[in-house]
Every structure is written in C-alpha cells, then in structure tokens.
Amino acid sequence: MERDTHFVLGVFEDEDVLMNAVKQVRSSGVKIHEVYSPYPVHGLEHALGYKRSRLPIAAFLFGLLGTSLALTMQFYMMKFDWPMIIGGKDFAAFPDFIPVSFEMTVLLAAFGMVGVFMVSSNLKPWAQPRIFDLRITDDKHVMAVDLAVNSGMGEEKIKEILASSGASEVNNKSFDE
C-alpha cells in the first residue's frame, strides 16, 4: 500500500461535533491527514496541532522591503541624480516622501504575503486539487485519514473510531496517480 493514495473519510455535519471528533480521533492514536471544510472553522488548527502561520512575518519583511525601496528611490532621484529646487524646498524633502513610502510599503507587503500564500498553499490556475468529496465546498466537513500512515492500525478499527466520534458517514477514497 503506497502512501497518500488510500484514505478513510469521516464526513461531519456540524463544526462543534467535528472539533470534538478531531480531539477524540487524535487521542486514540490515529494520525489525521487533513480536515476539509466549506468555511473556516475557528480553533480547528489548534485542535489539529498546526503551528501558527508565519505569513505575518513574510508580510512584515516585504513591507520593510517596500519602505526601503521607496525611500532609496526618492532620495536617489530627488537629491542625487537630478536635484531641482521645487517650491524652495530642500532637495531631500523627507516629509514629502512619506506618502509614497507608505503606499509602497502597503503594496509590497500585500503582494508579497499573498504571493507566499499562493506558493505555500499550491494555489494556481492550473492546479489539479484532490477532491475528497464534492460536498466539502458545500455543507460537509471531511476528515481524511491516510491508511498507509496508520498501517499499525487496521482499516476497520479506524472506521470504528471515526464512526464513534460522531461522523455521519464513513467512506473509502482512493486516488490512482
């Protein structure tokens, strides 16, 4: 049995039942592959034991890059490359450079963070996602358990744990790629 091809799916109707089920299934020793939901369920990432996203750090660093690029550009152009007297102001009129620096900070932070999000979550127009169940984007939460990862435990046993944790359906799903 190859990894990442054969799954047992627990289908859940309610987010609170799902949340308890995640805790219950994990404590019984089953490793959960992933949980799929039609909408963000708050606290689910903690129940699954995921580490906090580091995207805010990416946003901060890209923002910093935006500020430095904007300030460098403005000081270079206005003070060094082609200095001109405009309204009797200093060539390096720092207060005048704040609006453009702010806008560039926001622009780079937003685009940089979204770019990192797209790459890290493999979001691209030509991506072919694995659809475990078509109802995931409608009204069902699906907990996927990879059989190969949990080979120490029998398939029947896993199904039993899922059903007893509150799943309304327990299905098999295989991908042949």
Added chain:
Amino acid sequence: MQVTSSVRQPLVTGGKTYHDVTHDVSRQVEGKPSLAWFLAFLTAAGVLALGAIALVATLWEGIGMWGLNKTIGWAWDITNFVWWVGIGHAGTLISAVLLLFRQKWRTSINRAAEAMTIFAVICAAMFPVIHMGRPWIGAYWALPLPNTFGSLWVNFNSPLLWDVFAISTYFSVSLVFWYIGLIPDFATIRDRATGLRKTIYGALSFGWDGAAKTWMRYESVSLILAGLATPLVLSVHTIVSFDFATSVIPGWHTTIFPPYFVAGAIFSGFAMVLTLMIITRKVFKLEDYITMGHIELMNIVIIITGSIVGIAYITEFFIAWYSGVEAEQYAFINRATGPYWWAYWSMMTCNVISPQLFWIKKIRTSIVATFILSLVVNIGMWFERFVIIVTSLHRDFLPSSWAMFYPTWADIGVYLFTFGLFFTLFFLFAKFFPVINMAEVKSVLKSSSEKAAN
C-alpha cells in the same frame, strides 16, 4: 464555541441551512440570466456606448472639448474623480474595517461592496488619465521611468504624484483582497458544475481544496490584508484631499480636509452600497441574506458620517471667519451667496439635512425611503466636490480673470461613460460571480441565523 446574545438580530433569516446558502447564491451563476438582468445590462452597455462617443471625441480633439477655461482648470473631471474614489471607500470599510472590528453583518455585503470599490476606482482613475490630454505618453509624467531628458524624474513633492501611488496601490490591493475571498466560492461553483463551466471555475478557484491548513493561512492573510487596507483606505482619500489642501487657493488651503474628505467618502460610499444592494437583493431574491437589519445598520453609518460632514462644513465656515483672512472669508461667502449658491445649497440640503431623516426608525427601515435617500446623498456628494473645486477657482485673485464654468456635451458624455462602465461591470459581476461570500456567511450561520436562535 461561540456565544451570541439572544437579543441580537439574526444575520440570516428564513431558517437557511448550509446547503441553502450554497444553492441560493450559486443559482444566479448557474441559471440563465433573467429578462430583468438583460434589460439592465443592455441599458448600462448602451450608456457606455453613448458615452464612448464623448470619450473618443475628447481623446481625438484634446481636452479643449471640455468646458474648462484659463481660470477654471479643474471642474467636472476632478469632481467626478473625487466622487468615484469616495464611493469606492465604503467597500474597503465594510470588508476591512468591519473585519477588524469583528462585525459579522459585513459577511453578506462585503463581496458586492468590494466589487463596487474596484469598479468605482477604475471609473475614478479614468479622469486624471484623460485629463493628461495625451494619456498614451502619460506614463512618463506619472511614473518614475527613465527617459531621454536625462533622466528628469517625476516630482515626489507633488500630491498629484502621491495620488498616482495611492490610487494604484489601493486598486491593486483591493483587487487582491477581493479575489482571495472569491477563491473558496469559485471552488463551490466548480464542484457543482460539469463541462466547460467546471474548467473555467476550476481555473478561477486556483485549485482550492478547503484544507484546514489552507483555511488557517487564508484567515491569516485576510486579517493582515484588512490591517493593511484600513490605513490604506484612510491614506487614499487623505492624499486626494492633499491635491487641494496643499495648494494656496482660498477655500482649498485648510487642514480640515483629510478627515472631512474621508468621512464624506464613507458617507457617499455607503449610500452607493445601499443603492446597489437594494436592487441586487430584490432581483436575485436575497432578502434573507441582505436583511432589513443590514440596511438599518448602513443607514446608521450614513447618519454618523453625514453628521461629521455637516460639522465639517460649518467648521470650515467658522474658521474662514475666525482666521481673519479676507480672501478666505470671501471664498466662503461667495460659495453660499455667489453665482453658485444653488450648488452650495443643494449640497447642504442633500448632505446635511436629508441624512438626519434616518433618526426616525420608520424611515431608516423603509426600503423605498432608503433607496431615495441613498440617491439624494450621492447627488449631494457630487455637489460637494463641485462646490469645493469650481467655486474656489472661479473667483481668481485678479477680478479681470473671474469666470464661470459651463459643462460641454463632452463633459457630460465622459461622465455618462463612467456610469455605463460602472454598471456594465457591476451587472457582469452580479451574473457571473457569487454576489455573496458563501464561505463567510456559512461561518456565521451557526451562531447568527434565525435557526440558531430557536
């Protein structure tokens, strides 16, 4: 677990289940367009085509086609620019500021409001671009590009240049924020579809699979984009107001402009959201999602921002008198009693008096009254910008240069063009994109629907 007080109004009425939400919103995208939609779309496209004549004439002949003269160098074009940008602000306020304040009622209106933002900013940006006269070489005047003058760069001391950066950043960040929110909903449509529609919405959904890890990152991205968009939206209208406030024209040279412009922007934007939402909920039968509660809350925002705008008008007048500067005092007396008195009093009536009617509960919970007042507010806000721009310019420092502004057919036509563009884009959006953010509505359904209360 979420605990919601039982005294709160439900956000979604009609006992909707998760599947009902999917069905009610996807139905528009999947079904054949209704006759009402076709008529509305063709009307908008017709206005667009008609306005295009004026636009082409302006580009062909130059901006001499407009009613500008050497005293009044800015009139309808900049009025329309500021008006459209202002309208855009409500979308960002709803999607970003209300997200930061955890206002759950935003969920059913944020998608359409943000679409409105994007289309309004497109319309706004057209005016300064056309006003450049030769927009095809305008990139050299607006962007710091190396050029054959050696390089003679753009002027970073100019608020007009700050505007280039502010508007383009605002547009692109709003577009990204809007699109990120659309991805899960495109996936919903993809999973209900077959054939070509599945391929198209599959590509639009970027391979979304609804994994908990992706949702975690999505939430993190949304929160930070909201955090970035909030100061951004305030900065955009602040910088727009700098176009006037940093000059030395009496009537423009005031420090009150940034907050006053931002309040006015939110005021007119919410009015436009109401105009669009009242039509959309009716045509697409979404009364259970965009409820009277939503309309009432938006009307309350209109009372608040309308009152801020009213106070700003009075403060301006007071400060003009108190400053003791004769030119400043004259500018304001001339606004109220000079040849443009009718524009000033239209502004005062529409913006200061009419929103106060919303203090009466019967009026703010009446669809007809809300619809009419939302149009009145936007007429008033157009006059506000016209009054600020034209009445401040038309009395030059030299009385021999005093002039009046009369719009030509090209002025009116280009304005019509942007109306056509705005509504054409909005109707296309309403037909082919999910008009309500399904995923976000589902996330508040359990705690805030009518069903949950029982």
